[in-house]
Amino acid sequence: MDLSYILNELGEDRELYFNSVAPPIIQTSNFSCKTVDALRNALQHESEVDFYTRGNNPTTDLLEKKVAALEGTEHALAFGSGIAAVSAAVMSQISAGDHIVTVAKPYSWTNTLMKKYLPRFGVEVTFVDGRDAANYEKAIKPNTKVFYLESPNSFTFELQDIAAVCAIAKRNNIVTIIDNSYATPLFQSPIALGVDIVVHAATKYISGHSDTMGGIICSTHETITKIFEAEFMTLGGIISPFNSWLLLRGLRTLPVRMERIAATTRQVVDYLVNHPKVQRVFFPFLPTDPQYELAMRQMRNNSGQFTIQLKTESIQEIDLFCDSLQHFLMAASWGGHESLIYPTAASYNSGNYKSELPVNLIRFYIGLEDPEYLISDLEQAFSKI
Numbered sequence: 351m352d353l354s355y356i357l358n359e360l361g362e363d364r365e366l367y368f369n370s371v372a373p374p375i376i377q378t379s380n381f382s383c384k385t386v387d388a389l390r391n392a393l394q395h396e397s398e399v400d401f402y403t404r405g406n407n408p409t410t411d412l413l414e415k416k417v418a419a420l421e422g423t424e425h426a427l428a429f430g431s432g433i434a435a436v437s438a439a440v441m442s443q444i445s446a447g448d449h450i451v452t453v454a455k456p457y458s459w460t461n462t463l464m465k466k467y468l469p470r471f472g473v474e475v476t477f478v479d480g481r482d483a484a485n486y487e488k489a490i491k492p493n494t495k496v497f498y499l500e501s502p503n504s505f506t507f508e509l510q511d512i513a514a515v516c517a518i519a520k521r522n523n524i525v526t527i528i529d530n531s532y533a534t535p536l537f538q539s540p541i542a543l544g545v546d547i548v549v550h551a552a553t554k555y556i557s558g559h560s561d562t563m564g565g566i567i568c569s570t571h572e573t574i575t576k577i578f579e580a581e582f583m584t585l586g587g588i589i590s591p592f593n594s595w596l597l598l599r600g601l602r603t604l605p606v607r608m609e610r611i612a613a614t615t616r617q618v619v620d621y622l623v624n625h626p627k628v629q630r631v632f633f634p635f636l637p638t639d640p641q642y643e644l645a646m647r648q649m650r651n652n653s654g655q656f657t658i659q660l661k662t663e664s665i666q667e668i669d670l671f672c673d674s675l676q677h678f679l680m681a682a683s684w685g686g687h688e689s690l691i692y693p694t695a696a697s698y699n700s701g702n703y704k705s706e707l708p709v710n711l712i713r714f715y716i717g718l719e720d721p722e723y724l725i726s727d728l729e730q731a732f733s734k735i
């Protein structure tokens with residue numbers, strides 16, 4: 351399906367709402383039926399009809415239709431946050447006694463789900479270095495049900511060879527789930543590489559304006575219906591119609607924002623790679639990166655996140671550099687209009703440091719500002735240390 355068609359026309363029933371160009375926000379909890387027979391029909395087909403907003407809502411349906419088309423799946427389900435989508439997708443595929451193999455160092459709360467939450471229900475989880483697909487195979491046990499991927503992963507941006515991991519999964523009857531938030535549906539198509547279920551933190555690039563949260567699961571009609579009837583309706587982590595509408599608004603400009611972010615990021619990375627105070631840049635799109643060839647093969651472009659390792663390990667100097675930046679906000683998340691930094695040193699308290707990652711890492715997110723504006727800010731902050 352054509353990208354412009356998906357973003358501008360797919361699912362837009364404008365004649366139903368006064369030919370307004372923007373879709374309405376159908377802010378209602380429930381929908382009425384005229385007859386008992388209509389009510390009977392609604393109850394029988396609750397996963398398909400607008401009956402109660404915890405199940406379906408027209409504003410949210412439009413969002414789901416577009417994101418499913420972008421990912422090339424039959425269907426999608428929207429959630430109130432990215433982690434609600436991650437949890438529902440994972441939990442839908444396992445029962446007590448099952449085993450999951452997951453990439454090491456995934457997004458922080460995915461890590462907590464795998465490490466602390468699921469073990470409470472008798473689910474075993476093995477973390478593997480995803481840079482070698484063979485590590486997934488080696489971790490398989492008779493009860494392995496899910497391979498979980500996040501490519502690139504958070505903070506260190508390590509890739510998994512998606513096609514290779516999926517081939518191993520298929521031979522062993524294992525379901526694959528990937529968090530595709532970094533790449534967006536535009537820069538990486540996991541379904542074409544063999545993935546079964548794609549999840550997104552729509553809070554990030556799909557929103558694009560740092561003003562709403564949301565999550566999405568994309569998969570087959572069968573898998574989505576299974577999730578609808580279990581995790582979706584019982585745990586109820588739904589998105590509000592207004593937040594779906596904000597995500598629809600974000601989607602309209604996703605291609606132009608991503609192109610702009612990709613180009614600015616490459617300029618900023620080029621500046622940082624050559625900087626004498628920078629030890630290393632974690633960014634798989636550098637020709638010197640060991641995973642460069644894989645990045646070029648399975649992704650269409652880079653996004654706006656990368657991490658630098660400073661040469662200094664002094665907390666005072668790291669703090670001074672970060673505090674000196676004036677055009678980068680210090681915040682979690684990413685994907686909005688504004689550039690951000692997030693230093694691992696923030697987890698360093700009075701000499702205590704628990705992270706698996708070095709203390710001198712700073713994750714960057716490049717937003718929509720001019721590259722020169724950002725680079726001159728970096729230059730003045732570097733001059734302070």
Ligand SMILES: *Cc1c(COP(=O)(O)O)cnc(C)c1O
Nearest residue numbers: 431432433457531551553563564
């Ligand atoms: C932010 C994020 C999530 C969680 O999304 P929320 O909307 O914050 O719940 C999941 N995966 C990745 C890779 C993320 O960056």
